[in-house]
Amino acid sequence: MAEPTDLVAVRAALERAHRDEWAVVFGTMVRLTGDWSLAEDCAQDAFVLALRAWQRDGLPRNPGAWLVTAARNRAIDVLRRRRTEQSRVEEAGRLVVPETAEDDERLRLVFTCCHPALPMEGRIALTLRAVMGLTTAEIARLFLVSEATVSQRILRAKQKIAHAGIPYRVPPPGLREERLGGVLAVVYLVFTEAYAPSNGAVVRDDLAGEAIRLARLLVAEHPADAEARGLLALLLLQWSRRAARFDEHWDTVLLEDQDRSAWDRAAIEEGQALARSALSEGDGWYALQAALAAQHARAATAADTDWAMVVHLYDRLLAVRPSPVVRLNRAVAMAMRDGPEAGLAALDDLGRPKELDGSHLLSAVRGELLRRAGRRDEALRATRAARELVRSPAEARLLDRRISELAGTAQPETSLSANRAQAASRKTTT
Amino acid sequence: MQFVSIVHEDPTAEPYDPAEDHIAEWVREGIERGFNVRGDRLRPVAETKTVRRVGGGTLVTDGPFAEVTELIAGYDVLECADLDEAIDYVSRHPMARFGAIELRPVWPLDLQADER
Structure with a gap:
């Protein structure tokens, strides 16, 4: 082992080891003991032990192997202490770590x-x-x-x-x-x-x-x-x-x-x-x-998106697995291809599927499409309904902005706003 | 470990086809691979009795404990390495197609542990 190492370096090494080796240490202990709770405790203990030992003795050359050995020794201790389980004690003596790829x-x-x-x-x-x-x-x-x-x-x-x-x-x-x-x-x-x-x-x-x-x-x-x-x-x-x-306030920046x-x-x-x-x-x-x-990724700007291709891909996705969320996204893409009224017609076809009960998505998308169609009062009602249901704070702020724009006298900006509806439902599919 | 597989009739399953009922092959596979501890069909509901001990007396009622349309048609006690092996084996039971198989791990009763 090398020189004593300072706490900062040990913490960094442990963090790395935790990311890279946790599953291996846990998994090896499951394989050795067949006991998931014991495996979890021993893996945990190995990382706690490492904090002290690595400061004292320096960083090991192979942190993963060090952690597996520490966890194994811990398991043997625990199994020995369970005196009543005689066979387990004998088993503990045989806890040999077999070679296996991580x-x-x-x-x-x-x-x-x-x-x-x-x-x-x-x-x-x-x-x-x-x-x-x-x-x-x-x-x-x-x-x-x-x-x-x-x-x-x-x-x-x-x-x-x-x-x-x-x-x-x-x-x-x-x-x-x-x-x-x-x-x-x-x-x-x-x-x-x-x-x-x-x-x-x-x-x-x-x-x-x-x-x-x-x-x-x-x-x-x-x-x-x-x-x-x-x-x-x-x-x-x-x-x-x-x-x-x-953005710098952790507010969602829409795709567009x-x-x-x-x-x-x-x-x-x-x-x-x-x-x-x-x-x-x-x-x-x-x-x-x-x-x-990939369609979004390849478009140089939001306006360059190939919406006809997007609609086509949604149709194929629906053929694989009919899902109301996919149909909702398809309605948004329809609006981008053929205009907001076409999107609203697609939403009407969708109806009120029970999978979207309690979700803000349907109202949020409807509100956005109504707004783009210039039906401001209806848009305000739908967006308010969505605001009642939304759970994510970032999306709530987004809807609040929309509501104040719709309720105020200022004309909402028209450019690119179509994508907002896309963003409202984006998370579940694209 | 041991599993009990309970063979259910299921009106929603594929209609029974005697030509496809390969139960003999299934049992033979289990014996060859050492899965089958024992198993059999069960006589129909009309011949079922339910027994309870109530207030010091034995109460026997005619018929099954639960009135269900999906009747228990048979059972098997299986000795398999693990759940996957048991699932794989019972999935080939003819009644997995024409009914449904309920698979339950045996929970061994440790009398010594209870005495301690």
Whole structure:
């Protein structure tokens, strides 16, 4: 070991190790002990121990291996103390860490956390805790629920894994392809909740980046799966706009107003290539959404967007999976292509689907299209109705601005305003 | 670990087709792979009794405990490595197509632990 190291350097090294190694330490402990709660505690303890040990002894050459060893020793201590479980004590002596690639450990963990026998909210909470290394407090903030609720969800998921006999592994070929779709869905939800929280909780670009890393790993492991590529493309294309989507007050900057030079060109290019490759193998749910995001990415200005192509892609998306949110987005694209009245007609066709009950989206889009059609009183009513329902503070501020413009005497600016409706519903699809 | 798979009739499932009822093959696979502990069909509801102990007396009622249209037609006790193996095996049971299979892990009763 090297010289003693100062606290700042150790903290930085630990933060890096936590990001890169948490899943590996957790996963290795699950594999060794078969006990998810013990694995979690031991992984946690290893990081606590590291803070002191690394200051005293210097940074280890291989932090991951150091942490796995520390967690393993901790597990042996705990198992020895459980005197009544004789066989466990013998087992503890045999806790030999087998060689395994770190990515394999991460994959085993994520496939197990996303097992279809677990309820969706349990899959997401457990993935965030075990794979992404978030604390229960961080997960609670992300979903605006109490820490107790998150702890319960994670505990129930861990118990179900133990009691229902959910194996810790990547499913064998055959089953694996079938299960991949469920894993992709969880990765997508993790990304969305981190990048564009549905209820106005904190935005976590770092976590969104981790979701992309996981999507990348799934693509590498399943090169033949077009939907994995489609998902990675979709995430990269959304992620490419991260530097431009908020102003200095953390207010949302709409797609039309964003500084397109601040978009991440490398992410866009990679996303476009992946989207093309995925879509060439057929219409997939993620591939088509990626293709839609790519339409915005390729337009030099908002006005240059190929709205006819956007409508066409929404039609294909609806053929894959009929969804009211997709139909809502299609109505906005119709308005961009053929004018606001055409968009309003498409909204009338949509009716009042129960999936959008309690959501502000329908009223917000209607208000925006009415405003553009010059039907100011109706627009004001619809926008106020949307304001009643909206949950995200940033979107609430957006609607407040709209309401004061509509209620005031000043003519609302007409240029580019069409995209505001697009922005209102953007988050769920493009 | 052990699972009990409960075979349900389900009026919403595919209509029963005797030509597609490969139950013998299914049982043979289970025996070859060591899954089947035991299992059988159950006699119809008309021959079912429900037993309760009420106020010191034994109360026997004619018929099943719950009046349901999706009747229990049979059961199997399976010894499988894990849930995925059990799901994979019962998914090939003919009644997974013509009915539904309920899969429940056995919760072993630890008498010694209870005495402590």
